[in-house]
Amino acid sequence: MAFAVAIFQSIIPMVGAQRRWSDWMHVAGPTALIQFALVSVAFAALVYSFIISDFSVALVANHSHSLKPMIYKVTGTWGNHEGSMLLWVLILSLFGGMVGLFGRDLPVSLKARTLAVQAMIGVAFIAFILFTSNPFERLLPAPPDGGDLNPLLQDIGLAIHPPFLYLGYVGLSVSFSFAVAALLEGRVDAAWARWVRPWTLLAWVCLTIGIALGSYWAYYELGWGGWWFWDPVENASFMPWLIAAALLHSAIVVEKRSSLKAWTILLAILAFSLSLMGTFIVRSGVLTSVHAFATDPDRGAFILAILFVAVVGSLTLFAWRAPIMRSEGVFQPISREGALVMNNLLLAVGCAVVFVGTLAPLAREFLDGEKISVGAPFFDLAFTPFMVMLFVILPLGALMPWKRADGGKIMGRLYWAAAGSLSIGGAVYGFQEGKGLLAPVGLALAAWLMLGVLVELWERGGFAKAGAVTGFRRLGGLPRSDWGKAVAHSGLGLMVMGIAAISAWEIEDIRLARPGDVIPLGPYEVRFMGVERLPIGAPFESAGCAMPSNTVKAGSQRNFETTIGRFELRSRGELQRILCSEKRFYPVQRMPTTEAAIDPGFLRDVYIVLGEIGQDGAWAVRSYLKPLANWIWIGALVMSIGGLISLTDRRYRIGAVRSKRIAAVPAE
Amino acid sequence: MIWRAVAIMLCLFVLQPTAAHAVEPDEILKDPLLEQRARGISKELRCLVCRNESIDDSSADLARDLRLLVRERLLAGDTDQQVIDFVVERYGEFVLLRPVFSWKNAVLWAAGPLIFLLGLFAAIAFIRKRPATGPQPLSKEEEQRLNALLKD
Numbered sequence: 001m002a003f004a005v006a007i008f009q010s011i012i013p014m015v016g017a018q019r020r021w022s023d024w025m026h027v028a029g030p031t032a033l034i035q036f037a038l039v040s041v042a043f044a045a046l047v048y049s050f051i052i053s054d055f056s057v058a059l060v061a062n063h064s065h066s067l068k069p070m071i072y073k074v075t076g077t078w079g080n081h082e083g084s085m086l087l088w089v090l091i092l093s094l095f096g097g098m099v100g101l102f103g104r105d106l107p108v109s110l111k112a113r114t115l116a117v118q119a120m121i122g123v124a125f126i127a128f129i130l131f132t133s134n135p136f137e138r139l140l141p142a143p144p145d146g147g148d149l150n151p152l153l154q155d156i157g158l159a160i161h162p163p164f165l166y167l168g169y170v171g172l173s174v175s176f177s178f179a180v181a182a183l184l185e186g187r188v189d190a191a192w193a194r195w196v197r198p199w200t201l202l203a204w205v206c207l208t209i210g211i212a213l214g215s216y217w218a219y220y221e222l223g224w225g226g227w228w229f230w231d232p233v234e235n236a237s238f239m240p241w242l243i244a245a246a247l248l249h250s251a252i253v254v255e256k257r258s259s260l261k262a263w264t265i266l267l268a269i270l271a272f273s274l275s276l277m278g279t280f281i282v283r284s285g286v287l288t289s290v291h292a293f294a295t296d297p298d299r300g301a302f303i304l305a306i307l308f309v310a311v312v313g314s315l316t317l318f319a320w321r322a323p324i325m326r327s328e329g330v331f332q333p334i335s336r337e338g339a340l341v342m343n344n345l346l347l348a349v350g351c352a353v354v355f356v357g358t359l360a361p362l363a364r365e366f367l368d369g370e371k372i373s374v375g376a377p378f379f380d381l382a383f384t385p386f387m388v389m390l391f392v393i394l395p396l397g398a399l400m401p402w403k404r405a406d407g408g409k410i411m412g413r414l415y416w417a418a419a420g421s422l423s424i425g426g427a428v429y430g431f432q433e434g435k436g437l438l439a440p441v442g443l444a445l446a447a448w449l450m451l452g453v454l455v456e457l458w459e460r461g462g463f464a465k466a467g468a469v470t471g472f473r474r475l476g477g478l479p480r481s482d483w484g485k486a487v488a489h490s491g492l493g494l495m496v497m498g499i500a501a502i503s504a505w506e507i508e509d510i511r512l513a514r515p516g517d518v519i520p521l522g523p524y525e526v527r528f529m530g531v532e533r534l535p536i537g538a539p540f541e542s543a544g545c546a547m548p549s550n551t552v553k554a555g556s557q558r559n560f561e562t563t564i565g566r567f568e569l570r571s572r573g574e575l576q577r578i579l580c581s582e583k584r585f586y587p588v589q590r591m592p593t594t595e596a597a598i599d600p601g602f603l604r605d606v607y608i609v610l611g612e613i614g615q616d617g618a619w620a621v622r623s624y625l626k627p628l629a630n631w632i633w634i635g636a637l638v639m640s641i642g643g644l645i646s647l648t649d650r651r652y653r654i655g656a657v658r659s660k661r662i663a664a665v666p667a668e
Numbered sequence: 669m670i671w672r673a674v675a676i677m678l679c680l681f682v683l684q685p686t687a688a689h690a691v692e693p694d695e696i697l698k699d700p701l702l703e704q705r706a707r708g709i710s711k712e713l714r715c716l717v718c719r720n721e722s723i724d725d726s727s728a729d730l731a732r733d734l735r736l737l738v739r740e741r742l743l744a745g746d747t748d749q750q751v752i753d754f755v756v757e758r759y760g761e762f763v764l765l766r767p768v769f770s771w772k773n774a775v776l777w778a779a780g781p782l783i784f785l786l787g788l789f790a791a792i793a794f795i796r797k798r799p800a801t802g803p804q805p806l807s808k809e810e811e812q813r814l815n816a817l818l819k820d
Contacts, residue, residue: 224725231720331795338795345787353780360767360776373714374776375722375765382780512693611692620693 032115035122036090036097043077043090046135050077058137059083065588067559068154075159081299082135084162088279089125091163091170095199096122099174106195113181114174121173124306132299151560151586151593157217165210165237169275171203172240175247176272179265180314183321188265193255196268198647200251204244205643211237212636223594225607225624227502227632230379235358236278239351243271246347253337256402260337262322263344269314274351276307281358332404339397346390353383391445391496394489395452399459413459417451432505442500449493453486484646488639495635501628512618522625526608529566529578531619536561536587560584560593565610565619569599581610605629691724692732697739706739709751713738714765722765 046059050073055061063080064073072079078087096118103111129135178196182188214234219227228234247267253260280303332338357374364372395417399410411418425444432439458464460478461471507522515530536559563583569576579597586593599606604627611620691710697703710724715731723731723738734755741751755763767773 226725229720333792333795341791341795345784345791349780349784349787352783356776356779360773363775364772368772370772371760371762372767372773373720373762373765374767375714375720377712377766378776381766382777386780386784510691510693510696614694 032093032096032100032118035119036093039086039090039093039126043086046083046086047074047077050074057135059135065559069559071156072154072159078162079159082129084166085125085129086135087163088166088170089122089129091166092118092122092125092173095171095174099177099199103195110178110181110185110192110195113184114177117177117180118173121177121310124309128299128302128306132302151584151589151591154586155217155221157213157221161210161213161217163210164206164213168203168205168207168210168237168244169240169278171199171206172244172268172272172275174199175203175244175268176310176314179268180317183265183314183317186321186324188254188261190255190258193251193264197248197251197255200244200247200268200271201643201647204241204248205640205647207237207241207244208636208640208643211241212633212640215636216633219629220596220598221593223596223609224622225596225605225626225629227629230357230376232358233282235354236274236281239354239358240271240274240278242347242351242354243267243274246344246351247271249340249343249347253340257331257337259331260341260344262318265322266318267344267348269311269318273307273311273314274355276303276310280304280307334400334407335405336397336400336402339393339400342393343390343397346386346393350383350386350390353386354379357382388441388445391449391492394492395448395455398452398485398489399456414452414455417448417455420451421445421447436504439500439504442504443497446493446497446500449496450490453490453493457486480649481646484642484644484649486642487645488642491635491638491640491642493635494631494638498628498631498633498635502626502632505627507625509623511621512614513621514618519621519623521606521623522604523571524576524606524625525570525573526579526606526623527568527570528619528621529568531563531565531610531613533563534561559588560586563610565597565608565621567597567608567621569606579606579608581608583610600630602630603628691735695732695735695739697743702739702742705748706735706742709738709742709748710735712752712765713755714763716759716763 046057049057049060050064051070053060053064053066053073055064059080059082063083064076068076076083078084096115099106099111099115099118103114106114175196178192178199182192211234214237215227218229219225247264250260250264250267254264357378360374361372364370395414396410399413421444424447425440428443429437429440457475458471460482461475463471466474509519509521511519513519513528515528517528519526519528561584565581565583567579567581569579577599579599581597582595584593584595585591594609597608597610604625607624607626607629609622611622613619691707697706707724711722713723713734715721715723715726715728715734717728717730718726721731723734737755738751741754746754752764761768767776769777
């Protein structure tokens with residue numbers, strides 16, 4: 001094992017060296033594949049040493065434990081700094097390989113330059129791994145058992161969260177490489193936009209899923225049902241997401257209208273720079289945050305250097321070459337492209353607010369030594385207005401034709417959507433009896449987004465004139481990218497609805513309860529049945545505890561001791577479910593965690609957390625009713641499905657280059 | 669200062685970002701309106717020893733002390749602003765999760781609106797610069813090239 005590992009270590013830098021030749025244009029494709037193959041071997045070796053619990057590898061000894069369930073042994077590979085950086089590089093080389101493989105139809109020089117840029121990033125990060133964070137460092141003599149993975153990370157949601165996030169982060173490197181290559185070529189045209197868009201789309205979809213997973217994990221694992229904290233680490237992933245979303249939209253303008261070229265290039269550069277900054281923030285722990293599982297100044301400095309070179313280098317190149325990019329054609333303010341400019345502006349401003357808010361504490365401390373905090377209340381106030389504006393113009397812009405639109409006509413077509421969403425807002429306001437404007441405004445906006453999509457589909461199908469049959473047939477014939485747009489935008493609507501409802505209408509009950517006590521919770525009653533303690537390895541009868549997947553299963557192997565509280569969820573006296581909330585203790589890491597009992601539902605989640613026991617034998621019990629909670633993540637999922645649908649559009653099919661605009665894709 | 673440094677060290681090494689047991693049942697005030705105000709204030713105040721958590725979300729002892737302090741002040745008849753001022757006086761601006769509007773924070777607060785306006789002007793300038801009418805007629809040379817292409 002040691003020997004094999006040593007060989008891989010010596011191979012990796014060679015890969016890096018090999019890739020530097022890629023200016024010899026045709027070498028680029030195959031070397032990208034070789035690099036991918038070699039990095040995969042290294043990664044596979046690391047996963048293998050985690051699986052067999054080879055504690056002579058320092059990383060495994062520090063972060064794994066022989067008693068840990070198998071799945072977390074595997075996922076533990078990237079639950080630490082070194083492993084996650086190797087995963088980063090693996091994905092980087094995967095994307096490089098994919099461009100090499102699928103990009104056959106790209107112009108040779110563009111492809112070579114793109115891959116060369118991709119390789120430079122690869123070299124930087126492989127060097128980073130080798131010099132500051134070698135995952136294969138040996139530990140001799142090998143300790144008898146490992147230090148275990150942080151128990152918060154021993155969870156399926158968080159196990160698959162980093163790979164998606166990294167797919168997103170690193171996927172943006174492809175857009176970045178394309179942008180830099182285009183700057184070098186001095187040419188940006190509709191074809192370029194068509195090549196870049198699928199990669200950006202793919203990265204954005206992965207980023208969406210990754211962020212949603214992280215948010216869902218925080219919701220059920222951190223124990224009070226918060227789902228977004230405006231934490232620096234979250235912001236670090238949110239900023240590239242915002243810019244990638246802007247990039248997706250501006251690339252359409254480049255493709256269709258041959259305009260906004262320089263801006264689109266700039267967005268591509270920014271998106272990846274922010275990804276790098278995200279990596280820096282997470283890996284250096286420079287901003288203290290709830291999630292800083294890794295802290296090391298040397299590594300921070302190294303990533304900062306990479307970040308600096310990448311950002312300064314690409315922006316210099318941009319300043320030098322951007323004037324070459326000439327936009328063509330007319331540009332009217334009231335038009336699809338005009339609306340997309342607004343979309344870009346608002347997304348970019350939103351990102352800027354997040355950026356300033358995230359870095360302000362650092363800047364203030366650096367400038368005058370004073371410490372300030374920037375938290376959720378700031379972002380709620382400073383960020384939300386721009387998103388509200390964005391959501392207001394979205395349906396309008398989506399209906400506008402290219403080149404020139406008639407504002408009055410658009411409003412006329414959206415009359416029903418506007419009336420519908422306003423009346424929904426009004427009805428909600430009346431129904432909830434003066435609880436503030438958050439829910440009515442939020443729900444009206446969400447309705448506006450979704451009704452806007454319906455109006456668009458209605459018109460595209462021509463239902464009014466042609467009747468239902470023709471209408472549906474026409475809808476079936478719409479290009480996939482149009483369907484993707486419709487689905488993604490309605491996903492956004494669902495998410496806004498969930499956010500508004502959970503923020504405005506959550507019911508909370510905190511009390512001391514003894515077994516037998518009944519807690520009223522909205523239309524439900526929660527009956528506290530009692531508590532059971534289980535030491536490590538003790539047999540456990542699940543006794544009808546219908547639970548989310550992370551609760552202990554009967555007879556399963558466990559590396560923690562646990563205290564389980566049982567609750568009956570009753571509605572009008574009838575038993576609905578038995579819910580179990582756990583307090584766990586992981587002895588190896590000496591760390592407690594909480595597993596909330598959640599009864600997920602379409603319209604609401606019931607969320608119960610067992611707290612501490614008091615001196616008089618009563619338990620602190622927190623119960624929440626969270627309306628439409630799941631819509632937040634369902635909305636995110638729908639958005640990413642929309643992205644995927646769009647990705648299957650013929651025009652964007654990876655590598656497929658069609659110079660002809662396809663007016664209507666025949667139905668299958 | 670030293671106390672704060674110690675607190676932060678404590679936060680980094682002892683307190684894990686874990687299972688938050690925020691507001692404890694015994695802290696809750698009898699008057700629901702007052703309690704609601706207390707919760708609102710708690711969401712604005714940072715748990716000093718934690719990583720980016722409000723005292724409403726945090727399980728740390730200090731957060732509990734602050735929550736009790738907030739409720740004590742409210743019971744004493746303070747307004748929300750008085751309570752917040754009181755806490756800021758004791759712990760500094762660091763305790764505020766929403767930084768104050770001040771010249772020192774001007775960049776922070778003004779960045780969004782300012783960039784938005786600048787961007788709007790830039791966009792308007794960009795659109796103005798573009799010809800609002802249709803494309804220019806083809807030049808002679810382009811016409812010849814087009815004809816050549818059409819013949820193919």
